[in-house]
Amino acid sequence: MNVSNSLEVIQQFHRRKFTGPENYAAVSKAARQAYQTLSKDEVEFLVLMALTDDKNLQNILACLACLNPGCLKDFHQTLIEQEAFNPSEIYFEANHDVTSILIRLVTKSNEMMQRSCLLSCLAWAGNGYVQKQFSDWKQSPPEWVSMLYVPPHQYTYQAGWELLSNGTRQDLFFETTLPLVIPEEAPCSNDSVQTGIPAEQHCPWCERQLVSLLELDLTSDELAFLNLVGKSLRFTTCDVCACYGTLFSKVDRQGNSSWHAANTRPGYLPDDTSDWGAFPIKPLVLSGQERHFMESADWCSLPAINFSQVGGLPSWIQDDSYPDCPECSRKMKFVSQISNEDYEKSMEGIYYLLLCCDCNVTATVYQQS
Ligand SMILES: [Zn+2]
Ligand SMILES: [Zn+2]
Structure with missing residues (x-):
């Protein structure tokens, strides 16, 4: 596809090519606006760019998740295939299918860091399925819970909510x-x-x-x-x-x-x-x-x-x-x-x-x- 003005300014921002503080401010502002008005094709272009360019990966994905909330929903399966679990807010409002894959990966993972990232991703998904799973893990903790710094249900705070004793979600914002x-x-x-x-x-x-x-x-x-x-x-x-x-x-x-x-x-x-x-x-x-x-x-x-x-x-x-x-x-x-x-x-x-x-x-x- 032809690279649009929006994509150009976004790439300029992430490549950090600025001529001075004023230019930095102007490019940042333009990049912010560009992120908010992307087409689905442009989102796809940026996701693929993020997945092939380690340096920019976290920042581009974070910008997509936060400045254009929901735009990554169609790409969650791709992100999982590429093991992109950071920053965790990219799984904001992930659907039940995506959630069930993430849950499977949590139970399967042999690595504490990755398990920790996956639990944060689930917190951002935040749906009923996640609430049920966190509640189950709270009531009967699997063996791997002892290797975490905090139990799974406390990962919810990262995404601004808590798990009540009746197993439902309460927002803290x-x-x-x-x-x-x-x-x-x-x-x-x-x-x-x-x-x-x-x-x-x-x-x-x-x-x-x-x-x-x-x-x-x-x-x-x-x-x-x-x-x-x-x-x-x-x-x-x-x-x-x-x-x-x-x-x-x-x-x-x-x-x-x-x-x-x-x-x-x-x-x-x-x-x-x-x-x-x-x-x-x-x-x-x-x-x-x-x-x-x-x-x-x-x-x-x-x-x-x-x-x-x-x-x-x-x-x-x-x-x-x-x-x-x-x-x-x-x-x-x-x-x-x-x-x-x-x-x-x-x-x-x-x-x-x-x-x-x-x-x-x-x-x-x-x-x-
Ligand atoms: Zn004082
Ligand atoms: Zn009180």
Whole structure:
């Protein structure tokens, strides 16, 4: 086939031929758009290219899976034949036939690394068949389970869900995904989501003024998907101490928040935090455009993405890290993430904000590379 403009720009991006930072930004943006509008033939071309070019394999497949969700469904059998099991999100929404092959390979595999990859692939398939199989393995663990770092049913967290004790799936994220951007990029944004609002309280450990990284107007139409009854919800934290351990707050739905009694002081905290600049006031606002939740599923491979968002899947920089609620011990649900890079190019790190809806407890988790 003739190589289309879309394929040209995508290949340019993966071959990393840039003339400078501006060109890199422009090519990344064009590649992102190209991925979102591929024909089936173009997807096939890229899959074959990925399978014959080791260097690009993971990145191209990750881009296809995340930027054009579902486009790999017709190619799952080919990917299996080529033993392409990485990155695991390429098996997002795999059908029952594909799932049954993956399950067979898990039980057959002699190699722990491959078995581990296959279990991650099954987590992304996530269908009823997977739930049943993970539940069976949980109830009567096969011999090979003892060789894994975590049991099979805990692989589900990588794909944003957990296996309940009755054997069914519960998502730990909201599918609706609302990106947060700098105010200049969204001049019409309203105040239903606010970021970086200084709080009245101070951190009991480092005495720094606390900050509400996120304030949600629960009465707004945009946030109806959260299904949270009330007026206002704040995610207040110490933006310094949160970098050293998960911080919890007790909240209500009226905009009140207080330091949670269950917070345990990390083994290390910096002696002096005076040279840490204050968290900026209102650095990010709602963009007004939704995106697919898969677009934040891979932190390291995707072109031109700002990861800050309300809803959607967390973009874990390190391993997945859904905290247990300190009150009911159940996994907390991901609500939002704020990526420092989105408001200050020279910075990195992401604050992940989670909630236990039943206990009204919020958590701040921080990761960086
Ligand atoms: Zn602190
Ligand atoms: Zn709870």
